Amino acid sequence: MASPSRSIFRPKGGIDQSPLDDGRKLVADINRRNLLRGTVSLGALTMLTGCTVSDTDSVQTVLRAVSDFNDGVQALLFDPKKLAPTYSADQVVKPPRFNAYYEIEEVKPVDGATWKLELAGLIDNKSPWTAAQIYTLPEQEIIVRHICVEGWDYIGQWSGPSLSDFLKRIGADTRAKYISFKCADGYTETLDMATALHPQTILATKYAREPITDPFGFPLRLRTSTKLGFKNAKWITAMEVTNTFIPTFWSKQGFNWFAGL
Amino acid sequence: MTDTLTVKSTRRHRKLHPIAVRTMHWINAVSMIMLIGSGWKIYNDEVLFGWLHFPDWMTFGHWAQHGLQIHFAAMWLLFINGLCYVFYGFYTGRFRHKLLPIRPSEIAADVRDALRFKLAHDDITHYNAVQKTLYVGIMLVIVVQVLSGLAIWKPVQFQELTALFGGFQGGRLAHFIGMAAIVGFLVIHVALALLVPKTIGAMIAGGPDVPDEIGPAPHPAPAE
Numbered sequence: 001m002a003s004p005s006r007s008i009f010r011p012k013g014g015i016d017q018s019p020l021d022d023g024r025k026l027v028a029d030i031n032r033r034n035l036l037r038g039t040v041s042l043g044a045l046t047m048l049t050g051c052t053v054s055d056t057d058s059v060q061t062v063l064r065a066v067s068d069f070n071d072g073v074q075a076l077l078f079d080p081k082k083l084a085p086t087y088s089a090d091q092v093v094k095p096p097r098f099n100a101y102y103e104i105e106e107v108k109p110v111d112g113a114t115w116k117l118e119l120a121g122l123i124d125n126k127s128p129w130t131a132a133q134i135y136t137l138p139e140q141e142i143i144v145r146h147i148c149v150e151g152w153d154y155i156g157q158w159s160g161p162s163l164s165d166f167l168k169r170i171g172a173d174t175r176a177k178y179i180s181f182k183c184a185d186g187y188t189e190t191l192d193m194a195t196a197l198h199p200q201t202i203l204a205t206k207y208a209r210e211p212i213t214d215p216f217g218f219p220l221r222l223r224t225s226t227k228l229g230f231k232n233a234k235w236i237t238a239m240e241v242t243n244t245f246i247p248t249f250w251s252k253q254g255f256n257w258f259a260g261l
Numbered sequence: 262m263t264d265t266l267t268v269k270s271t272r273r274h275r276k277l278h279p280i281a282v283r284t285m286h287w288i289n290a291v292s293m294i295m296l297i298g299s300g301w302k303i304y305n306d307e308v309l310f311g312w313l314h315f316p317d318w319m320t321f322g323h324w325a326q327h328g329l330q331i332h333f334a335a336m337w338l339l340f341i342n343g344l345c346y347v348f349y350g351f352y353t354g355r356f357r358h359k360l361l362p363i364r365p366s367e368i369a370a371d372v373r374d375a376l377r378f379k380l381a382h383d384d385i386t387h388y389n390a391v392q393k394t395l396y397v398g399i400m401l402v403i404v405v406q407v408l409s410g411l412a413i414w415k416p417v418q419f420q421e422l423t424a425l426f427g428g429f430q431g432g433r434l435a436h437f438i439g440m441a442a443i444v445g446f447l448v449i450h451v452a453l454a455l456l457v458p459k460t461i462g463a464m465i466a467g468g469p470d471v472p473d474e475i476g477p478a479p480h481p482a483p484a485e
Contacts, residue, residue, distance in 0.1 A: 063331065064330070066333065066334040066337070067330055070333055082417065082418060145429065149325075150307040153430065225417065254326035254330060256330075256333065260418070
């Protein structure tokens, strides 16, 4: 049996060394000329349009450092007691709007009968949960606005066990910094603990009081009222409570990690 | 000897645009252009008007995340620089001295003259009523633009502010209209500067010497 602290994000059978070898050339490349070029290209950012300057390595280093700084600012702005506005059931949009890193036709449904929620990290009771077991937990309903980083929004009605209650039930160390999610489609997401414990953060199993359908995360997804849409992981298969930040599907690609509303 | 010294000390001269104003002007210009170009990239991902997509060549950032990164970096530049500028403008009395008073009758007269191409611009040390109106107006627009930006960045933490703009989509629309107003101002501002090129020189080198009339606001005279 694997050691209890083993991360669900750590690949089984050792760590692939090839990225290190790939990076060796890059590290050797760091010299004064490249640094200078980076600085100059940042200045040129204001002169050039439709350009690819913003995704070169040196400019990315600066922009991602500011994005990390913005994570800290947003954590300070986050009031753990402040509730998002809620709405009435007749304002709910049915079905919800689909969004993922692929089209709705490519969704691979999860089999609820064999599905399990695995637990890892700083949790006392790491026994996996079946869908039937999750359905026996008390439910909380939130009717909140979903806001996408792209700019669209809709009002949705979600219900399922409160995440903070669930964390207490499984004996999670809620003083830990993060809670990370793994999804059936390979998606990964990490929440700060303050958001995980927010009164409007739930593990949703239902939409508009009906079981969530396949494209929207059946059998279990996250729904929090204080984050942009993409933070709400769908088809969750594993959850890890940890003090080590695990980069997420979108944060690795340069989207702001905290993404708080 | 003594007389000359006295005269010098009571009639100090300085540049039309002190170095602080010039520095803040160009930082503002750079941050504003970064915000507009990256904002257009962000807008394109979910347009407000079906007929309006900004061509890729005029947007900043390769993919959406790069537009967002630039926008949320440049906002600090604009915000901190703007705070310094507002503090400077009030503290030194530059706002009061250069931008006030604005009289509606003068605006009307200046617009009339401008349309007849008779508006004098030999003296760049003095702003006419139209200039004063535009400069005060654009400052207010930028303040509202920062507020609508906050409203759509933090619609839960600052939900009261978001409600003031008519909700999340209302805030987006207000942020778009603010952008349009700023771009409109930029077009006029740059076109007029090109028509009177010495204004550009003045914003780089400082311009002609002017009597040092601005400075910390004088203490009110004691009541008689």
